[in-house]
Amino acid sequence: MKLATGAALSGFLPDWVLAGEQLANVKKSTEALSDKLTPLKDITAYNNFYEFGTSKEDPAQNAGSLKTRPWTITVEGEVNKPRVFDIEELLKLAPMEERVYRLRCVEAWSMVIPWVGYSLAELLKRVEPTGKAKFVEFVSLEDPKQMPGQKSATLDWPYREGLRIDEAMHPLTLLAAGLYGEVLPKQNGAPIRLVVPWKYGYKSAKSIVKIRLVEKQPVTSWMKAGPNEYGFYSNVNPAVDHPRWTQAKERRIGEFLKRPTLPFNGYADQVAQLYSGMDLTKNF
Numbered sequence: 001m002k003l004a005t006g007a008a009l010s011g012f013l014p015d016w017v018l019a020g021e022q023l024a025n026v027k028k029s030t031e032a033l034s035d036k037l038t039p040l041k042d043i044t045a046y047n048n049f050y051e052f053g054t055s056k057e058d059p060a061q062n063a064g065s066l067k068t069r070p071w072t073i074t075v076e077g078e079v080n081k082p083r084v085f086d087i088e089e090l091l092k093l094a095p096m097e098e099r100v101y102r103l104r105c106v107e108a109w110s111m112v113i114p115w116v117g118y119s120l121a122e123l124l125k126r127v128e129p130t131g132k133a134k135f136v137e138f139v140s141l142e143d144p145k146q147m148p149g150q151k152s153a154t155l156d157w158p159y160r161e162g163l164r165i166d167e168a169m170h171p172l173t174l175l176a177a178g179l180y181g182e183v184l185p186k187q188n189g190a191p192i193r194l195v196v197p198w199k200y201g202y203k204s205a206k207s208i209v210k211i212r213l214v215e216k217q218p219v220t221s222w223m224k225a226g227p228n229e230y231g232f233y234s235n236v237n238p239a240v241d242h243p244r245w246t247q248a249k250e251r252r253i254g255e256f257l258k259r260p261t262l263p264f265n266g267y268a269d270q271v272a273q274l275y276s277g278m279d280l281t282k283n284f
Contacts, residue, residue: 026116027097035102038111040116040180042253045199047187048105049206050154051140051147058149059187065146066207068191070190075219077213080128085189089135091177101197103204104236104265110260115195116178121169128184129165129213136168137161137218138194139210144157161205162218162232163196164274172270195283198267200234231284235275236265240284 009124032055052066071087086094096116103111124136144150150157167173174195177184184190189206196203202222212218222230229243238248238261249258262272275283 020180020185022225023096023116023178025096026178026181027095029098029100029114032111033100033102035100035112037114038253039102043111043113043179043186044187046253048107048201049149049187049189051149051157051159051207052187053149054154059251060149063186063190065148066186066190067146068186071191071209073192073208073211075127075211075213076124078130078133079213080130081126083127085123088173090123090192093126094118096177097167099195101172101174101195102265103195103197104250104261106200106202106230106234106242106247107243108245108247108250108261109253111253114180115174115176116181116184117174117176117192117195119171120173120175120194121171123175123211124169124213127213133165133213135167135214135217136163137210137214138163138205138208139208139212140205141207155225158209159205160221161194161203162183162220163203163241164277165213166274167196170271172267182234196225198236198264200236202230203234208250233275233280233283236261237263237280237282237284239263240281 007129008150010159011055035230042182044064045060047059048056049063050058052062069087073085073087073090074080096118098114098116100112100114138161140159141147142150163173176191176195177192179185179188184193192208194204194208217232220232241247247261250261
């Protein structure tokens with residue numbers, strides 16, 4: 001038995017939602033992830049993107065107002081070479097490749113998405129972080145005219161997220177510009193977003209306009225909104241429940257039965273060493 005999700009809603013979506021433009025010269029993924037891919041219609045119709053509304057269907061209905069050109073990302077702070085990157089420059093900064101990653105939402109649902117992009121480290125290396133750069137802060141676009149959800153006080157806008165510098169430089173941390181071989185849909189964080197596959201989905205900031213390398217741990221949007229519910233690290237951990245629901249199991253979009261949640265979302269072999277000696281219950 002399957003649940004009705006984005007695919008069932010696709011008939012009610014605006015025409016622009018699925019009208020994707022193909023990305024050129026994308027290297028296909030060589031990762032042997034056995035999980036079945038989540039259909040494109042589900043990925044584009046079922047989203048958390050509060051800038052366009054709090055319902056899962058709101059981003060697909062409302063993100064048409066987002067203008068992704070012109071677009072720049074400012075990289076500043078504890079770097080030797082601060083720069084402002086134009087989106088076209090960013091798209092050519094490093095070879096684009098497809099990476100099939102699991103996406104786990106803190107609300108205990110998940111997807112498997114073939115993202116297109118390159119490691120964030122490719123960008124950060126070009127600005128030469130200083131020895132004081134301990135954390136990386138990501139700031140999303142703030143423009144209530146384009147993002148009607150920002151007219152509400154759901155969060156303190158603009159949306160802010162952060163990683164430790166070693167997390168940001170990890171090869172798995174992706175700067176994504178597309179999915180399923182197409183230009184990133186607006187409701188999925190266009191024109192460029194972060195993807196950190198071993199953390200809950202809200203850590204992967206969307207529609208990024210600024211990246212700041214800083215010495216002190218930044219306060220992220222969800223930490224500020226609910227510090228007892230959303231910690232800085234936000235690693236997928238089935239042993240640490242959200243105060244209002246269990247994280248031990250998850251529902252894969254398109255499936256009826258729940259499945260066990262994997263530590264670090266199944267990426268423990270690659271990232272667990274980053275947290276050696278840390279109390280991951282305290283540092284949730």
